[in-house]
Amino acid sequence: MLALAALVLGSEAVVREWIQSPSTRGFEPGTETAQRPHARVVQSQEGYNVSRVNSLGFMDDEPRVPRAPLRALLLGDSYAEALQVAREEDFAHVAERLLAGLEVINAGQSASFPATYAAELARLDRRLTPDLVVVQVNDGDVRELLNPALMAQVGHDRQLRDGPAQTPIAAAGLPRRFGRWLLRQSALANLAAMRFTLLEGKERARLSKKLGLGRGGYVESMSGPVAPRANAILDSLYAVMREVRRPMLFVYIPDLDYFASPPQPRFPTRRVFFRAFAARNGVPLIDPTDAMLDEYRRTRQPLQGFQNTVLGLGHLNARGHAVVGRLLADAIGEMAR
Amino acid sequence: MIFSSIEFYALLAIVLALVGLTRSENTRRNVLLVASYFSYGWWDWRFCFLIFTTTTIDYIAGHELERLTDERKRRLWLVGSLSANLGMLFYFKYVNFFLDTLRPPLQAIGLDLPILNVLLPVGISFFTFHSMSYTIDVYWRKLPACRSLRDFLLFVAFFPQLVAGPIVRGAQFLPQLAHEHPILGGNIRRGLELFVRGFVKKVLFADTLAIYVDPGFAHPAAYASPVVWLAVTAYAGQIYYDFSGYTEMALGIGRMFGFELPVNFRHPYRARSVTEFWRRWHISLSTWLRDYLYIPLGGNRKGHGRTYVNLMATMLLGGLWHGASWTFVTWGALHGLGLVVDKLRMERRGAAADTPVPLGQQWLGWAGTFVFVLVTWVFFRAPDFPTAWVMLQKMAFVDAGGASWYHVHSMVVLSLALLLHLWVVAHGERDLLLDLTRPLAWVAVLGVAMIVLFFAPLNANPFIYFQF
Numbered sequence: 001m002l003a004l005a006a007l008v009l010g011s012e013a014v015v016r017e018w019i020q021s022p023s024t025r026g027f028e029p030g031t032e033t034a035q036r037p038h039a040r041v042v043q044s045q046e047g048y049n050v051s052r053v054n055s056l057g058f059m060d061d062e063p064r065v066p067r068a069p070l071r072a073l074l075l076g077d078s079y080a081e082a083l084q085v086a087r088e089e090d091f092a093h094v095a096e097r098l099l100a101g102l103e104v105i106n107a108g109q110s111a112s113f114p115a116t117y118a119a120e121l122a123r124l125d126r127r128l129t130p131d132l133v134v135v136q137v138n139d140g141d142v143r144e145l146l147n148p149a150l151m152a153q154v155g156h157d158r159q160l161r162d163g164p165a166q167t168p169i170a171a172a173g174l175p176r177r178f179g180r181w182l183l184r185q186s187a188l189a190n191l192a193a194m195r196f197t198l199l200e201g202k203e204r205a206r207l208s209k210k211l212g213l214g215r216g217g218y219v220e221s222m223s224g225p226v227a228p229r230a231n232a233i234l235d236s237l238y239a240v241m242r243e244v245r246r247p248m249l250f251v252y253i254p255d256l257d258y259f260a261s262p263p264q265p266r267f268p269t270r271r272v273f274f275r276a277f278a279a280r281n282g283v284p285l286i287d288p289t290d291a292m293l294d295e296y297r298r299t300r301q302p303l304q305g306f307q308n309t310v311l312g313l314g315h316l317n318a319r320g321h322a323v324v325g326r327l328l329a330d331a332i333g334e335m336a337r
Numbered sequence: 338m339i340f341s342s343i344e345f346y347a348l349l350a351i352v353l354a355l356v357g358l359t360r361s362e363n364t365r366r367n368v369l370l371v372a373s374y375f376s377y378g379w380w381d382w383r384f385c386f387l388i389f390t391t392t393t394i395d396y397i398a399g400h401e402l403e404r405l406t407d408e409r410k411r412r413l414w415l416v417g418s419l420s421a422n423l424g425m426l427f428y429f430k431y432v433n434f435f436l437d438t439l440r441p442p443l444q445a446i447g448l449d450l451p452i453l454n455v456l457l458p459v460g461i462s463f464f465t466f467h468s469m470s471y472t473i474d475v476y477w478r479k480l481p482a483c484r485s486l487r488d489f490l491l492f493v494a495f496f497p498q499l500v501a502g503p504i505v506r507g508a509q510f511l512p513q514l515a516h517e518h519p520i521l522g523g524n525i526r527r528g529l530e531l532f533v534r535g536f537v538k539k540v541l542f543a544d545t546l547a548i549y550v551d552p553g554f555a556h557p558a559a560y561a562s563p564v565v566w567l568a569v570t571a572y573a574g575q576i577y578y579d580f581s582g583y584t585e586m587a588l589g590i591g592r593m594f595g596f597e598l599p600v601n602f603r604h605p606y607r608a609r610s611v612t613e614f615w616r617r618w619h620i621s622l623s624t625w626l627r628d629y630l631y632i633p634l635g636g637n638r639k640g641h642g643r644t645y646v647n648l649m650a651t652m653l654l655g656g657l658w659h660g661a662s663w664t665f666v667t668w669g670a671l672h673g674l675g676l677v678v679d680k681l682r683m684e685r686r687g688a689a690a691d692t693p694v695p696l697g698q699q700w701l702g703w704a705g706t707f708v709f710v711l712v713t714w715v716f717f718r719a720p721d722f723p724t725a726w727v728m729l730q731k732m733a734f735v736d737a738g739g740a741s742w743y744h745v746h747s748m749v750v751l752s753l754a755l756l757l758h759l760w761v762v763a764h765g766e767r768d769l770l771l772d773l774t775r776p777l778a779w780v781a782v783l784g785v786a787m788i789v790l791f792f793a794p795l796n797a798n799p800f801i802y803f804q805f
Contacts, residue, residue, distance in 0.1 A: 003776075003777055003780040004780055004783070007780055007783065007784055007787075011784075011787060015791075019791070191791055192790065192791075195790050195791060195795070196790075198795055199790075199795050202795055203342075203343055207343070207344070258559065258740075259552075259555070259556040259559050300559070300738060300739050300740055301740050301741065302740060305742075307742065307743060307744060307745050308744065308745040308746060309744075310548060310552055310744075311552070311740055311742040312552070312559075312740075
């Protein structure tokens with residue numbers, strides 16, 4: 001029993017310190033998106049990052065006091081949240097270093113997509129009063145825009161946030177409440193839960209395919225042409241974002257195939273989709289595809305992937321963030337002029 | 338079914354329960370037979386008819402080989418049985434290979450060959466060799482014919498070893514059927530120990546190394562030379578842990594049911610010569626090739642020249658057994674050359690062959706053998722010759738530049754593998770054993786289970802040797 005206790009406690013300490021922090025999500029009553037302010041976050045599944053959530057619930061430094069001359073609000077997903085690299089290496093911080101007087105409030109949250117940004121922007125705008133808004137998009141967003149279940153979930157979450165004080169956490173049964181409490185207290189439990197969820201998802205998909213049960217719900221192919229209705233969906237979400245009447249800039253993060261001959265975007269139809277959106281709506285779009293490919297040709301080091309994942313796949317590494325940050329600084333500088 | 342999949346555990350639990358609850362050996366064997374065919378049919382139910390048909394042919398052939406005294410008729414039955422097995426193997430595994438090889442020169446003279454859409458039955462290379470060993474041994478009168486079709490079906494299709502070995506001979510398995518095999522606690526415990534060890538080798542070691550190996554072999558030109566060297570070394574680890582892990586899981590499951598399956602690996606990377614390597618690597622295959630191919634060809638009994646030819650022929654076919662591709666044949670040919678060189682070296686040493694070898698020379702022998710095996714793995718794993726050529730150039734530091742990538746988990750596994758290797762060397766080749774009678778062993782199992790859950794890749798990679 002002593003050995004067992006030592007194993008569990010020792011594992012908890014090691015995991016908490018170096019591998020994975022307890023869950024920091026769902027702190028604010030009525031939401032599942034905000035993070036617990038000032039929580040220490042350790043992420044080691046892809047790249048490595050140890051940092052703290054700020055007082056706003058974002059993976060960012062505290063807002064500057066006094067306020068910076070030029071404040072940009074960054075909305076994005078895991079590419080913007082950038083838990084794979086050290087904070088000072090993410091493209092928001094790179095842009096801040098390159099453009100004097102710029103402060104980027106990084107409100108990036110993993111698993112977000114344009115519908116989330118449209119739902120959150122008005123609230124964040126009232127709270128932070130930015131001078132301009134930067135919206136980060138990527139190839140995966142197209143699939144999410146076309147997923148009715150995800151779109152409905154965003155609407156549901158917004159109702160919870162803006163609705164009466166009854167919280168889903170308080171309304172949940174005891175086992176669920178205990179489970180959430182455990183995930184927030186124990187790093188070991190949180191890591192185990194993440195891995196079980198991943199394993200369960202993979203096994204379910206494998207067995208469903210094997211037994212010919214098929215997958216319920218919507219699945220859109222990443223490699224095929226973009227469904228035309230995606231244009232209307234993104235245009236309508238942009239119309240909602242425009243209601244805050246701030247200058248706006250989009251940043252597109254491509255997924256590149258570095259080992260193709262020649263190296264090229266993995267999903268060229270998505271790149272075309274976002275460029276067409278920008279042209280149609282007259283909104284500036286930063287497309288770092290060519291700059292990233294040039295950098296790869298120069299250094300032969302992929303701008304995605306890490307030493308603990310597969311190089312060339314996944315999120316931007318420090319090299320990738322450096323390229324995007326430089327382009328972001330140039331674009332904001334141009335807009336500010 | 339893959340041994341590391343959920344459905345396999347469900348099947349194993351059900352079979353263990355059913356076999357454990359019954360007192361009749363007859364019923365136990367029926368359950369094992371049904372489970373074996375179910376497990377095999379999980380891949381594709383059509384394969385069950387194939388294996389049933391060839392097994393029945395060999396069962397009948399075995400009876401006739403024992404019954405008949407006329408050597409000509411006996412030889413006909415043997416040839417018939419071998420033709421059925423090898424013919425099936427050729428059609429399902431090699432016909433497209435030979436058609437693809439002949440197509441370009443024949444097209445050049447205006448002849449078009451068909452493209453056949455042939456599905457490769459899982460484990461065909463293994464169960465044909467199981468079966469052929471039986472008919473050949475009965476022909477040589479080394480083994481009595483099996484009296485029970487059910488028992489013979491069970492021997493060929495026994496689910497622990499059917500799809501990826503070890504290659505179990507009739508002489509190793511059938512005599513065990515003379516005894517009863519109730520479920521015993523000691524067998525369960527020992528089987529579990531072997532299974533857990535094999536599971537960790539496969540899921541933690543082999544599958545982790547696969548993450549580093551696959552990109553390295555897919556795009557070697559993109560990576561720096563040290564990365565390519567490490568990818569090849571990682572492959573050496575991956576194939577060993579994958580195959581030996583699977584074998585231990587198979588041995589463990591067999592042991593749970595009271596059956597002893599042959600050991601297939603004895604620390605092959607300790608070998609100090611190619612000859613020694615083949616006494617330690619895939620032992621069931623190398624001994625099968627020795628007994629049923631090399632020795633019948635004449636072995637070393639017909640002079641030096643013929644010995645070298647026999648060695649090359651055996652290894653060429655050994656390479657081809659692994660896969661229908663010229664890269665496998667090249668791998669086999671290189672090992673054949675290695676064996677020939679070893680033979681020449683031993684013949685040159687002559688009477689001095691029996692004297693102890695100085696330690697420095699032993700280390701040199703080990704290093705040379707290890708590098709030789711690494712280089713030959715390039716041909717084994719590379720999808721084609723151009724890729725193999727690029728890898729060899731990178732390993733020779735031609736265009737040494739490229740992406741620097743040292744996958745942390747793979748480097749940790751390689752380091753652990755090195756430590757385990759040193760442990761084995763220090764302990765006289767004794768394996769690291771798990772003794773589940775000790776309470777602390779269960780804590781260790783829980784610790785390892787946590788490491789596997791937190792760090793092992795979660796992709797259900799099939800075992801490498803499933804493709805053979």
